[in-house]
Amino acid sequence: FKIIRIEECVKYQISENQNNFIELNLPVDPKSFALILDRITTDDIILFSASRDQEIIEVRKLISSLLNREIKNPVVIKKTYEDENYDELIVHTSADFGSLLIDGLIDGVWIESLKHEDKSTLLSFRILQASGSRISSTEFIACPSCGRTKYNIEQAFEDVKKATDHLCGLKIAVMGCIVNGPGEMADADYGYIGAGNGKVNLYKSRDLIKQGIDEKQAVAELIALIKKYGDWKEKN
Numbered sequence: 001f002k003i004i005r006i007e008e009c010v011k012y013q014i015s016e017n018q019n020n021f022i023e024l025n026l027p028v029d030p031k032s033f034a035l036i037l038d039r040i041t042t043d044d045i046i047l048f049s050a051s052r053d054q055e056i057i058e059v060r061k062l063i064s065s066l067l068n069r070e071i072k073n074p075v076v077i078k079k080t081y082e083d084e085n086y087d088e089l090i091v092h093t094s095a096d097f098g099s100l101l102i103d104g105l106i107d108g109v110w111i112e113s114l115k116h117e118d119k120s121t122l123l124s125f126r127i128l129q130a131s132g133s134r135i136s137s138t139e140f141i142a143c144p145s146c147g148r149t150k151y152n153i154e155q156a157f158e159d160v161k162k163a164t165d166h167l168c169g170l171k172i173a174v175m176g177c178i179v180n181g182p183g184e185m186a187d188a189d190y191g192y193i194g195a196g197n198g199k200v201n202l203y204k205s206r207d208l209i210k211q212g213i214d215e216k217q218a219v220a221e222l223i224a225l226i227k228k229y230g231d232w233k234e235k236n
Contacts, residue, residue, distance in 0.1 A: 003047070006032050021076070023047045026055035028062060037069060047110070050079045056096050063105045078110035086116050094127055101131035138165050141173040141188055149176030150197045151215045159219045160192055164226070166235045173203075182206065189231065192222055204229060 003021040006028075022036060022044050040046070046066070048059055059077060066075070079096060083089040093111055100106045109127055111120040128134040140161055145153045157174045164172055173188035175181030178201060181193040191203030195211065200218040202210040202225055213221050226232045 020044045021047045023049055026050045026058055045074045045076060047076050047078055074107040076108040076110055077106050080112040082114050084115055089113055089116055093123060097127050098131055101133045135169050138167045139171040141185055143175050143184060145176040148179055149194055151194045163219055163223060167233060170231055190226060
């Protein structure tokens with residue numbers, strides 16, 4: 001893919017039958033934006049580049065302009081972050097991109113992290129997965145646990161995740177108790193739910209399949225259940 005900056009688009013004709021990223025730095029000059037919309041081809045990808053928080057808000061207005069002109073080219077948002085702390089980077093990127101993805105206004109994200117460059121790609125995939133835009137790994141649901149939890153849910157979650165994190169497309173829930181667990185995992189494919197002192201119930205969707213399993217054998221039983229319903233794949 002070739003990245004064409006807005007200045008180049010103004011001077012030259014955009015080539016057809018070639019996937020180009022047309023980069024527009026925010027805030028976008030209205031006259032230049034109008035010219036781009038006249039010259040863009042159906043093969044091009046619109047890339048909005050932001051550096052400040054308020055510029056993300058402008059994206060909605062620009063996308064509205066695209067929709068009003070029935071321009072349906074893919075839209076990607078690129079933003080540069082300087083967060084020192086990785087957890088803060090997760091929060092900021094999720095806030096910036098999450099609602100745009102969920103509302104179906106953009107098709108991709110481009111995260112440039114000055115401090116966590118090695119994690120930017122993985123973080124991008126995680127945001128796409130959480131918004132339902134692209135499924136690239138197993139999705140896990142877990143409750144924070146409470147006084148009703150009678151087994152080691154923290155260790156159980158790590159064990160379940162380690163055993164099943166290669167099952168792309170599956171949603172697996174690990175819940176602390178049978179009071180709220182079944183409701184909170186209602187849209188999961190499989191459920192691992194505490195059922196008393198050191199005991200676990202296993203669900204397929206909303207159906208209780210195995211009951212009162214010792215937590216020491218529960219992960220192996222979960223794998224067996226996934227295999228029974230044809231959703232298991234061996235790790236590469």
